[in-house]
Amino acid sequence: MNAAGFASLLQGAALTVMLSLIGIVAGVPLGLALALVRWARIPLLSQVVAVYVSVLRATPLVTLALLIFFALPNIGIPVDPIPAAILTLSLNTAAFNCEIWRAALTDFAKPQIEAAKAAGMTPGLAFRRIVFPQIWRTSLPALVNEMTLLIKGSPAIAVLGAVDITRAAVRIGSETYEPLPPFIAATIIYFAIILVFVRAQRTIESYMTRRFGFA
Amino acid sequence: MALDAKIATEFATATAERPVIEVRGVSKSFGDHAVLCDVSLTVDKGKTICILGPSGSGKSTLLRCLNWLERPDHGDVYLSGQRIGYRVGGHVAMSSSELAAIRARIGMVFQHFNLWPHLTVLGNLIEAPIYVQRRARDTVIADAERLLTKVGLAEKRDVYPARLSGGQKQRVAIARALAMRPEVLLFDEATSALDPELVGEVLAVMKDLANEGMTMVVVTHEMGFAREAADEIVFLDHGRVVEVSDPASFFDRPRSERARQFLQRYERA
């Protein structure tokens, strides 16, 4: 594998990371919105969210990607590989993030919310000033763990034809008849990226324990 | 025409000298269990009312009905003549922002302090005045520091609640409620969760407030405090108001049998 091959690998890696990051940036707040719907027990919508989360958590990324890419045009919404990839990653990670946020919300100490109510805070204000500042800290390790899992699953979008790192490796391998080097290189690149997140998670956990007494 | 007359009467009543809190015929059940039965009481401005009674008599539930943390099944609660929980003249429930506005005028101190752990002591005090009452930050901070000095915790201003003792936390909680400049202060067994040697410092603050003319409704087991600081004792048993009298009469010459039994238990203890 020569320099050009390595360059296209890096290009693919950049695309993969970018798509994963977009998925993360979209999926974390979306997961929070879904969790809030269930926490506020909005009728009908809560049940819809519960079903959505249950199904999305049981669906493999590859299957979801194929469903979105092939089925949406079928019901009248044309979609390109890149938007389909982003949609797949976002919808999937939002479902897992919903459960993470929900766990933090249900564990949240009710007495604090009572004090906020008694002080005249509306539910919205109480969430913004009292609940959220605390739950984003407690949820952070689990959220970062989910980000790691999303990046590890992102090769699934290779089925969509977007030239991500996996496809680049396959192409190089088939051109040079030496499949192993590009795959090893791709694995090393992924390894490095994921390691960054894993280390970040461990640092966050120990920081939380030291500063706030919990993890 | 009928609506105009109704509004006119409400206005007239509102401008006359009226009690800070008025409870009329409040009843509340949790499932099959009737906790409050037809409770009525009046809290005049500047007075300290102590609600006493055995466990399970409904004292805390009654207190929590005053700021609508519990919603009565029947009856009404009025704050300075304004009906809580329902809009003027109707059966339409208040929106959450209207309810919040009412609660901002009532201060509450909880048994377990309920401080917000992610804010410093000062942060706890200034949070609601700034974000609920939208007062200017500088005046709020100045006010808060004055209150902290008043409860004896000025040097703890930048400390997080986790580092405070129970008595200190409760004093912060009292200052936090006072920072809202409430029309009335509610105390829900404020000293029950404290170690015995810390109870005194909190009761001292409460006594000062009573002497300064703060309108207070106190649910407590501290008979000494009730005897010294209360203007009126309301004795509750099994969800009903059994006796209402001034402290001297209540403690020395209780009129009802149940009050006598209740006081006997405390004398022995």
Place this chain on the structure above:
Amino acid sequence: MSHEFAVVWAHKDRLLEGLANTIWLSLLATAIALVLGALIAAVLMSRLSVARRAMQWLVDGMRCVPFLLLAYIVYYGLPTFGIRLNNWTAGLCALVLYNAAYLGEILRGAWAGLPSEYTDAAHAFGFQGLLLYRRIILPPVILASVPIIGNQVIQIIKDSAFLTILAVPELTHAASAIQSTYFVPFAAFVAAVALYWVLCRAVELTVGWTERRAEERR
């Protein structure tokens, strides 16, 4: 739309064949990975710090690698060393290797949390080595980890879908084939998603049943 589902129903045998493959692949991978994981856990708890640390590195490393790339390396890369596996076997190997690392870590965690009374009594009665491990340590460790192992099984089921890229005829591949032949993408993949959901629910229910049985014995 309903005519789409009718087409899928007409070819449900293909779909069910894919489902059967997914189930078989997942069960087999779980079983082998559990055995391998038990061995890995033993090394992770060993007193030989060299072996323990080397294995920890391997396990941590495996958890930083995307599964699909591992599958690719096993399938496309091993021939370089003269080992030529068909796609099914390569997929199975990748599933086993990948999840043995995770299961090893899970079992180690549960083992470290075991009270020492278990092993003390066993030592007193003369248990040691493999017998000790097999009869005294493993049973409570596995019982304690059932919910987490259940999560891992769900992960295995979902990872098996990656193997469609290697043309392994599992569920997603079957759905893909049906949709490309008969142009019924929505119905085909919705059916596949529904089946995956049923599989995961089945795992969750089994975990619940096992936990209740475990409670009775406590």
